[in-house]
Amino acid sequence: MSLSRIESDLINEIKLNPLEARVFLLVTTKGKMDVSQIALDLGITPDDAMNIAKRLVTLGGFIDMSETTFEAMHPRFTAVNMYRKMCAREHIEFKKNLIVDNIGVALERPYDHARTK
DSSP: OOHHHHHHHHHHHSOOOHHHHHHHHHHHHHOSEEHHHHHHHHTOOHHHHHHHHHHHHHTTSEEESSSSEEEEOOHHHHHHHHHHHHHHHHTOOOOOOHHHHHHHHHHHHHHHHHHOO
């Protein structure tokens, strides 16, 4: 599954905005990052990177390692966690979602690779 397809699924199924999806994918596939590196890689301001990363902590996608450094949790857990939180926010019944499950499966290898260099 391509990253653009995963990005689309994050937007459509988990209701991330496009920039949140891009930041999530960046940190998931590249590993723990400081907001300055996120900003540089995506061509956004450090303030925007900080706000998005903090929002992703709230949404269940990231953990904060320090004031400015963020890490994604394992994608199989994170995709379902973000979906569960979205269902609660949107007052939607939480149930198995194969698209969300496939996000976690598709990101597992790049996630592991980024952390075992």
